Amino acid sequence: MRIAPSILAADFANLANEVKDVEPYVDLLHIDVMDGHFVPNITMGPNVVQALKPLTKCELDVHLMIENPDKYIPEFIKAGADMISVHVETCPHLHRTIQLIKQAGVKAGVVLNPATPIETIKTILPDVDFILIMTVNPGFGGQSFITSMLEKIKEAKSMIEEKGLNAEIEVDGGINPETLQACSEAGASIFVAGSAIFNHEDRKAAIEQLRGA
């Protein structure tokens, strides 16, 4: 099980210290990139990835919620991204986009919005390192977990097992100890958590609580 704190919920005026506060207890840091077009919010770009890179030994897990991701992927790679995920909804040439990421030695993931059926990633599955199943509609932190996504996680897990693949399943949105346990039982192994970590004063305890689940 890997926990990925979503820095979207951190205090941006104090970002370096926020990262130092969580990074000893986790393996990944999740960075939400939003463009105000694909999702109704604007957040951060490659400059934030570059600034965080020397501060942490954690893998930087960059979730691109942007239109035309191919245009910006090289910049995120140069900035130090270790994992990059793109939405199936934004990639008309998904195979090409995934290759663009993988050719640079970066782990590639494909993301599904809650309303997007799992079948849309059937053919790309052998090419990706991970699938990110959104358990809220992307754009904002602090939303409630969509329970019907548990079925989608189970479907993804079966598809991966049927094909004998190694892709991991990551979940993102509304993750707390209860929803984490349900997602883990359904087949997920990477858990993105924003408010469940950064809204607590004691981040170590918050992460331990999630792990305990």
Ligand SMILES: O=C(CO)[C@@H](O)[C@H](O)COP(=O)(O)O
């Ligand atoms: O990508 C997103 C939202 O679009 C997430 O990464 C959120 O940042 C998760 O926040 P919580 O639901 O855990 O507060």
